[in-house]
Each structure stands twice: as structure tokens, then as C-alpha cells.
Amino acid sequence: MKAAVLEQAQNPIVVKNVPDPSVGVNDVLIKVRACGVCHTDLHIVDGMLAAFGYDPFPLIMGHEIVGEVAQVGSEVTHLKPGDRVGAYWQFGCGHCHYCRSGKEQTCITNSRTHNIRHAGVTLPGGYAEYFTVAADYAIPLPDAIEFVDAAPFLCAGLTMYAGFKNAALRPGQRAAILGIGGLGHLAIPIAKAMGAEVIAITSTESKQTTAKQLGADHTINGAGAEAGSKLLAMGGADVVLSTTLNTEAINGAIHGLLPQGTLVLTALTADPLPIIPVQLLAYEKRIIGSLIGTRLDFQELLHLAAQHNIRPMTECYALDDVNTAHARLREGKVRYRAVLTPN
Ligand SMILES: [Zn+2]
Ligand SMILES: [Zn+2]
Numbered sequence: 463m464k465a466a467v468l469e470q471a472q473n474p475i476v477v478k479n480v481p482d483p484s485v486g487v488n489d490v491l492i493k494v495r496a497c498g499v500c501h502t503d504l505h506i507v508d509g510m511l512a513a514f515g516y517d518p519f520p521l522i523m524g525h526e527i528v529g530e531v532a533q534v535g536s537e538v539t540h541l542k543p544g545d546r547v548g549a550y551w552q553f554g555c556g557h558c559h560y561c562r563s564g565k566e567q568t569c570i571t572n573s574r575t576h577n578i579r580h581a582g583v584t585l586p587g588g589y590a591e592y593f594t595v596a597a598d599y600a601i602p603l604p605d606a607i608e609f610v611d612a613a614p615f616l617c618a619g620l621t622m623y624a625g626f627k628n629a630a631l632r633p634g635q636r637a638a639i640l641g642i643g644g645l646g647h648l649a650i651p652i653a654k655a656m657g658a659e660v661i662a663i664t665s666t667e668s669k670q671t672t673a674k675q676l677g678a679d680h681t682i683n684g685a686g687a688e689a690g691s692k693l694l695a696m697g698g699a700d701v702v703l704s705t706t707l708n709t710e711a712i713n714g715a716i717h718g719l720l721p722q723g724t725l726v727l728t729a730l731t732a733d734p735l736p737i738i739p740v741q742l743l744a745y746e747k748r749i750i751g752s753l754i755g756t757r758l759d760f761q762e763l764l765h766l767a768a769q770h771n772i773r774p775m776t777e778c779y780a781l782d783d784v785n786t787a788h789a790r791l792r793e794g795k796v797r798y799r800a801v802l803t804p805n
Pocket of ligand 2: 555559566570571
């Protein structure tokens with residue numbers, strides 16, 4: 463099959479022929495119809511994995527994988543060739559407390575054995591014509607959602623939905639989204655569908671216009687620390703979901719939280735965050751990390767998206783144009799999620 467391979471970090475991605483993935487008795491082979499390009503993929507190209515002690519190269523990246531089932535293993539009875547599925551891509555040990563509760567992305571066994579198993583990150587992913595996954599991880603897609611629209615739900619959309627869910631966002635509450643990009647643009651309709659009053663925070667004027675079109679009730683033109691004070695002036699928020707790497711903006715957002723409010727961190731940054739404890743305890747504010755989401759979260763999000771007509775804004779690229787897609791993402795030009803279409 464044809465695949466886009468990162469031979470080593472800090473190199474261009476090479477499109478070439480590689481062996482087809484094998485299909486075990488409990489697996490399904492997916493003909494990849496769409497695979498989203500995530501900011502994490504740029505971090506991988508830049509060398510993030512070596513910093514964490516991983517060397518999965520040569521690597522086929524891509525963790526927003528959807529397509530048609532092409533083949534099923536002999537033990538698989540609930541899926542058949544032709545079924546439309548999305549591939550959940552974070553695999554836990556299956557037997558620890560966290561895995562049993564569905565939180566495979568925080569599997570303690572994988573953490574202790576330093577064996578994080580994520581498709582497209584440490585295992586082969588979806589920048590390819592075919593991808594194999596255990597059948598239990600292939601989640602059926604609603605007919606109403608096209609492949610290209612479904613792919614970004616596997617990371618960008620799921621991270622936003624689970625972030626709000628982990629913050630216990632309730633109907634009628636105010637949700638602010640800090641940073642409107644691949645993730646944040648999906649957070650707007652998701653928070654609306656969950657019943658919130660939505661405030662989009664971005665310093666890019668064209669993104670404020672888009673945020674309104676996507677259903678934001680209010681927009682704030684702000685970057686850095688001032689975003690939080692502007693949010694406070696506008697009445698504050700019960701939940702601030704941050705997709706930005708800008709720690710000044712993240713820290714500023716604490717000021718914009720209402721009492722008992724929750725700041726949700728979803729973007730991968732190792733930069734320190736200066737926290738003043740009294741800021742948190744005086745009004746019982748919380749800061750939480752939220753990592754992607756669970757298989758159940760993904761299933762719920764698909765229902766929500768089908769019901770409320772939530773779709774990402776996408777740019778499509780052939781597999782051969784993967785480096786162009788990466789370059790545009792790196793330059794901040796993608797509006798709003800780049801998606802590869804290998805088949
Ligand atoms: Zn991602
Ligand atoms: Zn586990």
C-alpha cells in the first residue's frame with residue numbers, strides 16, 4: 463500500500479510503498495478514506511517523541527482515521543466489509559482501574575512501563591491507504607456524517623467534547639474557548655449543542671467572524687493576559703477551555719473564571735504556568751488537564767454532531783501532498799483542519 467512515512471524526526475515525510483498491515487483474528491482492516499492532520503503531528507516531526515524516550519521511526523503518523531471496513535478477522539462478528547467506521551487510537555492495557563473505567567488514554571500500566579500505545583504516535587497510523595485496528599476500537603459512524611467531516615472528531619472534536627464533559631459543563635452555563643483553530647472552532651458548536659452560552663477568544667479578526675458563524679454568542683479580541691480581564695469584564699465564564707500554547711493567555715484566563723469555574727487545559731505545552739494559590743481558593747476555581755477522550759465520549763460526540771449538524775471546517779489534501787498540508791498548518795494558514803484523503 464501507499465503510505466506517508468516519517469523516516470526520522472526533523473525530516474520531510476516520504477510517500478512510498480510499504481507492506482499492507484496484517485489483520486489478526488480480532489482486527490479489522492480499514493480502507494482509509496480520511497485522516498486528519500493534528501498539531502501533534504508537527505510536534506512529532508519536530509522531535510517530541512525522543513524527548514519522551516520513544517523511537518517509533520520509521521513512523522506512519524495520523525490519528526484521526528476513518529474509512530470503510532475492507533476485511534474482518536475470523537473472530538469478528540459485529541462488523542462487516544463496507545461498514546463505515548472511525549478508529550479509536552489510544553490503547554491501554556485493558557485491565558487496570560483506568561482502562562476498566564474506560565479511561566484508556568490514562569492507562570497506568572502503560573505509564574509505569576513507559577509504553578504509551580497511540581496509533582499514529584508510537585504505532586502505525588492513518589497517513590496510509592490501509593490501517594488495522596482491533597475491532598472493538600472501530601466505532602460505527604452515523605450515515606449523516608461524511609468521512610472528511612468525521613475524521614477531525616477523533617482528536618480535535620473529541621478533545622473539545624470530553625474537555626467540556628470533564629469540566630461538568632451544564633446547560634445555561636457560560637463556556638469560553640481560548641484559541642480558535644483546529645480544536646477551538648469545533649468547541650463552539652459542541653458547547654452550543656451542550657446548552658452553553660459561548661464566548662470565543664481570539665486575536666485574529668477573521669476568526670472572530672468565523673466564530674460568530676459557528677454559533678458563538680460573543681467574541682473577545684484578545685491575546686495574552688488581557689484576554690482574561692476582557693472575559694471578566696464581559697461577565698466571566700463557568701468553563702474556560704484552553705487550546706492555546708500561550709501560557710500568559712492561559713494564566714490570564716484564570717481571572718476570567720466565575721466562582722467554582724473550571725479552566726480546562728488541552729494543548730501540549732511544557733512551559734510552566736505561574737499559579738497564585740489564592741486566585742484559586744478564594745473563589746474555588748479549578749484547573750484541570752483533559753486528554754483527548756474515551757471511546758464512549760467519541761460515540762456520544764458522533765450522536766451530538768449528527769443531531770445538531772456539527773461539522774468541522776476542512777481543507778482536503780491527497781496523500782502525496784502531506785508535506786504541503788504540514789507546511790500550511792505550521793504557518794497557521796489551515797482553516798481549520800487539514801484532512802488527508804488517501805483513498
Ligand atoms: Zn491530535
Ligand atoms: Zn490500563
